[in-house]
Amino acid sequence: MDRETKISGLAFIVLLIGLGLAASFIVLFAELADEMLEQELGVFDAVIIALLETVGSNAMDLVMFIFTELGSVWVIGFLSIIVLWILSFRMRDKWGVLFFFVAVGGGALLTFLLKHLFNRDRPSINEAIDAVGYSFPSGHAMGSLVFYGFVIYLVIRTKQKPWIQWLSVFCLSLLIMLIGISRIYLGAHFPSDIAAGYIAGAIWLVLSLVALEWIQWQQRSPVPPVQALRKVLAPVYHAVLKKF
Template sequence: MIKENTKVGITFLLLGLGLGIAALFLVIFTELAEEVMENEMRRFDGTIIGYFKAIDTPFLDSAMIFITEMGSVWFLTTLSTLTVVVLWVKYKDKWGILFFLVAVGIGGLLTKMLKGLYERGRPSINPEIDAVGYSFPSGHSMGSLIFYGFIMYLVIRGNGNALFKWVSIFLMAILVTLIGMSRVYLGAHFPSDVLAGFIAGAIWLILCLIALEWIQWQSKSSVRPVYAIRDMLVSILRAVKKRFPANK
């Protein structure tokens, strides 16, 4: 019983931590959106855009166009299809597939909703690099963080060795960062758009992963959450009473 209560306690500690981080990111996103709408991010955006203009070269132009495609809708859709096939054929992971599709699919809808809500214009319009429509938040940044972030989660849960996991996570984190940078370099987004895209993507990804972990815990564990919480609270109360007996 003590061992089971310890597992439950750790599970709910991680659950609370994840929800707390998501809530913190939500507050940050709200504050950032407010400052953007009040045009208070102009100096921040202008400084970073000016830096990218200063290092503009033909080679970087080609490199950034290539990198930005790795966060495009068609590219992530292709990789998403491959991911679903692998999860089904190799792992038979129905819950992983479901929440992966929820994370990526609904994440795309959330991006469109947020763009329509804030209606911020782009620095420049260029259909060749998917720079059309509204700018805030960056769809490439939000979509790539959700997709590659979910892949990082799958890698962590996989059976690969530690070195493979760390290298994979590091490379994907660098790729997501470069995708965001490419949007600013190519003039498709303001830096604050990219930052907002990362934050919004992180919020949705965290919520999806928490829900997935919860479902998997319920389906695999013999300990059911309601009864486990009750037993854990009873054990805590008993320990407190034993430690601090009531005065007679």
């Protein structure tokens, strides 16, 4: 088996794993949404809210306000312009531009649709922290996971130095988590809203990246995907047959 076929086959398997991961997240989201509708998340939400209330202070209020703003529409919108400039003029990645729009723009639309599907009221209304409209799932949680998750993908995909990759993954992952915590701390969301936002964001991000990788792989690989997969799996199939 030539090297190109082996790489293509393994890449196809990775894409299938991505689709399987997205399917698992869909099931998880459905379970969480069902429990929310059945009002079975009260204890879960109350315990986490009570824990965050124990660290409340004026200084913490300011810190959490800063983190919540980093997940706002305005900040992510501004940062998206920078990312699009990099993708368009520095990397000249037309497919990256398209799927960045699909991921971030489509994610925002999906958040809107899900919020109006479930119609869950917020724990409190506060326009100062962008806490208006429906609560489930959290738009800040979903939007930050999709946007900052896409940035993590770009850092890894562009083959930066290992320490830059690890630092970026750690810092951006921590930021995503703190944005969600800030929404709970400030009373804008229930913890289950944040969990739902992360899960829904993960679904959309994985599907967007799988589609992007599929198209880019199709363009750069001379080996048809199905043929590559068949050649990679053939030895495994024959080995199993021999054992039986």
